[in-house]
Amino acid sequence: MQSSMIAISDLSKRFGRLEVLKSIQVDFSAGKSYAMIGPNGSGKTTLIKCILGMVIADKGEIRVDGKSIANDWTYRNRIGYMPQIGRYPDQMKIGQIFDMIRDLRQDQAHLDEDLIKEFKLDRMKDKRMGTLSGGTRQKVSASLAFLFDPPILILDEPTAGLDPIAVETLKEKILSVKSKEKTFLISSHIMSDLDELSSHLVYLEEGKMLFNDTIDSLKEETGESKLGRAVASIMRRNLKEMEA
Amino acid sequence: MIRIAKYVLYDIVRNRFILLYTLLLLTVTLSMYSLDTDPGKSTLSLLNIILLVVPLVSIIFTTIHFFNSYEFIELLLSQPVNRKTIFFAEFLSIAFALSCAFLIGVALPMVLLNFNASTPYLIMAGLLLTFVFVALAFGASVSTRDKAKGIGVALLFWFYFTLIYDGFVLYVIYSFSDYPLEKVTLLLVSLNPIDLARIIILLKLDLSALMGYTGAFYKHFFGSSMGIAYSFSFLILWTVVPLMLAMRRFTRKDI
Numbered sequence: 001m002q003s004s005m006i007a008i009s010d011l012s013k014r015f016g017r018l019e020v021l022k023s024i025q026v027d028f029s030a031g032k033s034y035a036m037i038g039p040n041g042s043g044k045t046t047l048i049k050c051i052l053g054m055v056i057a058d059k060g061e062i063r064v065d066g067k068s069i070a071n072d073w074t075y076r077n078r079i080g081y082m083p084q085i086g087r088y089p090d091q092m093k094i095g096q097i098f099d100m101i102r103d104l105r106q107d108q109a110h111l112d113e114d115l116i117k118e119f120k121l122d123r124m125k126d127k128r129m130g131t132l133s134g135g136t137r138q139k140v141s142a143s144l145a146f147l148f149d150p151p152i153l154i155l156d157e158p159t160a161g162l163d164p165i166a167v168e169t170l171k172e173k174i175l176s177v178k179s180k181e182k183t184f185l186i187s188s189h190i191m192s193d194l195d196e197l198s199s200h201l202v203y204l205e206e207g208k209m210l211f212n213d214t215i216d217s218l219k220e221e222t223g224e225s226k227l228g229r230a231v232a233s234i235m236r237r238n239l240k241e242m243e244a
Numbered sequence: 245m246i247r248i249a250k251y252v253l254y255d256i257v258r259n260r261f262i263l264l265y266t267l268l269l270l271t272v273t274l275s276m277y278s279l280d281t282d283p284g285k286s287t288l289s290l291l292n293i294i295l296l297v298v299p300l301v302s303i304i305f306t307t308i309h310f311f312n313s314y315e316f317i318e319l320l321l322s323q324p325v326n327r328k329t330i331f332f333a334e335f336l337s338i339a340f341a342l343s344c345a346f347l348i349g350v351a352l353p354m355v356l357l358n359f360n361a362s363t364p365y366l367i368m369a370g371l372l373l374t375f376v377f378v379a380l381a382f383g384a385s386v387s388t389r390d391k392a393k394g395i396g397v398a399l400l401f402w403f404y405f406t407l408i409y410d411g412f413v414l415y416v417i418y419s420f421s422d423y424p425l426e427k428v429t430l431l432l433v434s435l436n437p438i439d440l441a442r443i444i445i446l447l448k449l450d451l452s453a454l455m456g457y458t459g460a461f462y463k464h465f466f467g468s469s470m471g472i473a474y475s476f477s478f479l480i481l482w483t484v485v486p487l488m489l490a491m492r493r494f495t496r497k498d499i
Contacts, residue, residue, distance in 0.1 A: 053321070054499045074324055076325075
């Protein structure tokens, strides 16, 4: 068995009456790339936020690199996170955001500024975050996630809102970094992207983990050659099981 | 912590509200001293304004600032930063900024124009009141997700301590006027930071004669160094307890 980078056991979370995560049990192995899919509101973002310690789980444990994350914050040194909707202080400039985060993570020696250059963010250093379009914010988020060359990368719908050129740039970046033994966790609704980027699939529905295997074995099981079709057939099967 | 506080302070200074607040306090202080020839009376009028304005501005500014820096907090939380560090950096920067406004707007002109025995107490009381209401504002902010609700709760705190609580104390004193109430009122006063600050200063201004027998009792109690220590430690408690409760809540909050 491979070493698990992120180990989640029996994780549950409710927001008021709504049970968002129901006893999630999953291991993300080091050096693998995981696609996380599921309908809207299935708990993907909540699970990601639990891993980051932004949402505190009611029950269960998350271990990153073998250590429990409860009451710890240093493990976030090892994570690059790109949020679904990057929210930044409106009055700060792009350059100031990068400087501040760099200032906070001083101990990191190696900086990876490829994305900043490729997205041409270094030419917009003086633009305020409040004036940026949604796509440009996503570019800032992506550049921040990759900046410190972290061993774990968590991307929450990375390609949503980006223009086609930026999507390709980001995908190329993910693929080039992937070869460096990084652990990826990518949530998305765009199956063709995930087909290219990941080797494993995690399927969440209504806060439950319904499927966790390699993409190849999923394709084999369903007899489909495309991830989109394979997932659709799994979802249909689940629906039938629920109705039955 | 200092690193984060630096960014919070930068943000506070940028939006100029603190500057306006400083100017407002400065104008009020200077006009009070130029309106009346008796500096004692001026200090008394000033005291009444300070006891209303300082808590109000502190609690509202802090609440609005907290909700406006939600994105900033969210951004920091995805980075390797301790939640407690973020919380205390926010508290210290806001308390520092508001204290500076008070020191420049009120303390400085007072020291220059009319320095007497009561001045240090008034300054201390003003600073502690600032801290107390910043801490209370944090309590109001972390317990709700909604900005309007947060400001509502903060305003309610202010109304409670400036108006409602006094009404309640008066009611108690009036209804039980047949009993010796000195110790009870002392306790009741301790439960309201604004009253506590008011009494410290009134006694130092030598106006306790206006408060009759209770005033004499207070003078006996607060006049001693023990009484002063008692009231200042209560004001500190009024800062520390809400702050700790707010911090506990913040470290468990879902962002």
